[in-house]
Amino acid sequence: MRLLNRQRNIIDFTLSSLLRRKRKNTALVLVYTLVVFGLASVIFSTQALKHEACSILQKSPEVVIQRVVAGRQELIPASYIDKVKDIRGVQSAQGRFWGYYYDSTVGANYTLMVSNEPSGAEGSMVIGKGVARTLHAEKGDIVPFRAYDGSIVTLQVGYILSVQSELVSSDLVLLTENDFRQITGVPKGAFTDIAVMARNPKELTIIAEKIRRLFPDTRPIIKDDILRTYETIFDWRGGILLVILAGAMLAFVILAWDKASGLSSEERKEIGILKGIGWETSDVILMKFWEGVVISLSSFLLGCVFAYVHIFFASSALFEPVLKGWSVLYPQFRLKPYIDPLQIATLFSLTVIPYTVATIIPSWRAATMDPDSVMRL
Amino acid sequence: MIDVMDIRKVFNAGRPNEFVAIDGVSLAIEQRKITVLKGPSGSGKTTLLGVLGCMARPTSGRIILSDREITSLPERFLTEIRRTTFGFVFQQFNLIKGITVIENVILPAYPSGENPVVLKKRAMELLSLFNLSQKALSKVEWLSGGEAQRASIARALMNDPEVIIADEPTANLDTKLSREFMEIVSNLNGQGKTVIIASHDPIVYDSAIVDRVVEMRDGKLIAGATEK
Numbered sequence: 001m002r003l004l005n006r007q008r009n010i011i012d013f014t015l016s017s018l019l020r021r022k023r024k025n026t027a028l029v030l031v032y033t034l035v036v037f038g039l040a041s042v043i044f045s046t047q048a049l050k051h052e053a054c055s056i057l058q059k060s061p062e063v064v065i066q067r068v069v070a071g072r073q074e075l076i077p078a079s080y081i082d083k084v085k086d087i088r089g090v091q092s093a094q095g096r097f098w099g100y101y102y103d104s105t106v107g108a109n110y111t112l113m114v115s116n117e118p119s120g121a122e123g124s125m126v127i128g129k130g131v132a133r134t135l136h137a138e139k140g141d142i143v144p145f146r147a148y149d150g151s152i153v154t155l156q157v158g159y160i161l162s163v164q165s166e167l168v169s170s171d172l173v174l175l176t177e178n179d180f181r182q183i184t185g186v187p188k189g190a191f192t193d194i195a196v197m198a199r200n201p202k203e204l205t206i207i208a209e210k211i212r213r214l215f216p217d218t219r220p221i222i223k224d225d226i227l228r229t230y231e232t233i234f235d236w237r238g239g240i241l242l243v244i245l246a247g248a249m250l251a252f253v254i255l256a257w258d259k260a261s262g263l264s265s266e267e268r269k270e271i272g273i274l275k276g277i278g279w280e281t282s283d284v285i286l287m288k289f290w291e292g293v294v295i296s297l298s299s300f301l302l303g304c305v306f307a308y309v310h311i312f313f314a315s316s317a318l319f320e321p322v323l324k325g326w327s328v329l330y331p332q333f334r335l336k337p338y339i340d341p342l343q344i345a346t347l348f349s350l351t352v353i354p355y356t357v358a359t360i361i362p363s364w365r366a367a368t369m370d371p372d373s374v375m376r377l
Numbered sequence: 378m379i380d381v382m383d384i385r386k387v388f389n390a391g392r393p394n395e396f397v398a399i400d401g402v403s404l405a406i407e408q409r410k411i412t413v414l415k416g417p418s419g420s421g422k423t424t425l426l427g428v429l430g431c432m433a434r435p436t437s438g439r440i441i442l443s444d445r446e447i448t449s450l451p452e453r454f455l456t457e458i459r460r461t462t463f464g465f466v467f468q469q470f471n472l473i474k475g476i477t478v479i480e481n482v483i484l485p486a487y488p489s490g491e492n493p494v495v496l497k498k499r500a501m502e503l504l505s506l507f508n509l510s511q512k513a514l515s516k517v518e519w520l521s522g523g524e525a526q527r528a529s530i531a532r533a534l535m536n537d538p539e540v541i542i543a544d545e546p547t548a549n550l551d552t553k554l555s556r557e558f559m560e561i562v563s564n565l566n567g568q569g570k571t572v573i574i575a576s577h578d579p580i581v582y583d584s585a586i587v588d589r590v591v592e593m594r595d596g597k598l599i600a601g602a603t604e605k
Binding site: 001002003004005006008009010012013016017019020021266269270273274275276277278279280281283370371372 | 424427432433452453456457459460461465467471473474475476477480483484485486487488489490491492493496532536
């Protein structure tokens with residue numbers, strides 16, 4: 001109980017001691033919070049984006065076969081599909097259509113895909129939220145497309161995709177096979193690529209190897225490779241933001257170090273008084289420890305809470321352009337909260353611990369002075 | 378109660394600026410008596426006070442407190458003795474600015490781990506003893522000189538020490554307040570406290586309540602120190 005009371009008493013004194021330098025400490029907490037906010041925002045959004053994108057991509061085909069000519073992707077003949085189906089372990093193989101369409105009137109690129117749903121009617125399409133926003137289109141509107149041969153193909157908006165999938169569907173236009181061929185000029189008997197599902201996911205590498213041997217002009221891409229690419233992209237974007245924030249972090253480190261490591265003559269005098277009236281060196285260190293903890297922990301928590309609100313409730317308003325990509329079609333969606341405890345622990349150890357240590361060391365030096373120096377203050 | 382034997386205190390030993398503050402002082406401080414160390418500035422009063430109050434270690438010599446040799450005790454034990462046995466009243470009062478009077482009074486007891494409610498109650502009792510109850514929640518910088526002096530005495534008494542040590546306690550007080558201070562000292566002595574004061578103020582060393590005056594010069598006791 002005595003031990004607990006000792007901590008409580010010293011914390012009491014630390015708090016009233018901190019309140020004495022209200023302005024200075026508030027400014028410090030503000031800057032500190034801002035830095036933690038920046039770092040935590042990057043971590044939260046990168047992690048949540050990766051998590052979100054990966055969980056959506058889980059539903060994508062296990063292997064995608066692309067035909068490559070002169071190192072570039074080419075259309076793949078329909079005849080390849082049946083031969084792929086004959087490979088042992090392959091559950092299904094299906095030709096897919098996808099491509100890009102540049103809309104010069106708004107300067108945006110759309111992703112065109114053929115819907116697998118048989119319900120899609122000719123002349124109608126399903127569009128992503130981003131496309132709908134860019135075109136100011138609503139359900140039932142007619143949208144003109146300039147086809148590969150210069151002719152105009154008009155499609156009616158049948159449905160607008162939900163917000164939940166906006167991260168990967170923002171720029172999507174889903175249409176029927178015929179409409180796709182009409183706009184893009186992909187001839188009959190050819191697909192963009194082939195989606196393959198395997199009976200046993202453990203055999204994917206073997207299946208991919210068999211495909212490569214059967215069709216040397218193809219490139220089978222396993223889902224894990226795609227997921228890895230996505231992770232790298234988001235890590236890279238997070239890295240760019242971190243580099244931008246590095247300047248702010250450095251400025252803060254200098255400020256915090258200066259504040260924490262240098263003791264003013266008044267603080268030295270106070271330590272002398274405390275020693276003189278019977279405080280041990282360990283009591284002074286404990287007080288300074290709590291001082292460091294109160295400032296750094298409250299800034300850390302505030303920064304994390306603000307970052308959480310910023311990323312998961314305000315749609316990462318400040319980082320949107322860098323983190324989400326899409327030149328014109330910024331996806332607008334709320335990320336599902338996802339936090340990696342390891343990342344938080346790293347952030348904690350990079351912010352709270354150095355500050356607290358920087359606070360203790362100079363005080364320890366001052367607290368080891370002879371207590372009789374207080375008689376000469 | 379406190380015996381110091383052949384004490385020497387040298388600052389910056391072995392350096393060109395070496396300074397001998399106390400040179401071979403032997404002295405016995407009696408329990409429940411008021412002892413005044415008298416002498417001009419630089420005579421070694423404050424240094425001797427620091428040695429007597431376990432604030433500083435002597436360069437050589439021995440200190441015995443209540444029949445216990447404490448000369449070579451580690452710092453941790455000396456702090457414990459300082460906290461429980463001595464209460465200090467400093468020349469500049471040395472109250473901590475920005476916090477309240479009551480917090481200043483409680484300060485020496487914070488590390489003891491006593492219940493905060495008990496500490497507050499005791500501090501309030503001390504403040505009312507010195508007519509400072511009304512000022513308990515005021516910041517110390519709002520206190521007058523006399524009030525600050527009384528607050529620092531209240532702080533010195535917080536851990537109910539046996540010995541009160543005061544260094545030039547009247548240096549910043551006028552005659553009236555200095556006399557009031559001596560009255561407080563007399564009351565504390567009446568309650569059984571041993572008081573040691575370093576002062577070159579005649580109001581202090583000529584006071585009728587003082588039991589013994591020890592005169593110092595150049596770090597040494599002057600032979601035939603006044604005994605009242």
